[in-house]
Amino acid sequence: MSILGNILWFICGGLLSGLSWVLAGLICCITIIGIPFGKQFFKIAKLSLMPFGAEVI
Structure with a gap:
């Protein structure tokens, strides 16, 4: 079930969200x-690219 959820999430906006966080991270790493x-x-x-079944420590 988590694989299906991750695929749907990725298609419906997870990619855009993940790329936005990566861009923000790159901008912050300048200083x-x-x-x-x-x-x-x-x-x-x-976490925003594949949230189902993920764990952040």
Whole structure:
């Protein structure tokens, strides 16, 4: 069931959401102060691409 949910989520907006978080992470990683925030944005991007069955630590 989680595979089907991930596929539907990816098609219906997960791709756009994930790319937006990756772009925000890249922008934050430009400065030294923003690197910790950028790393967290990349974790959120992974979660927003395939949320069903994912775990963020």
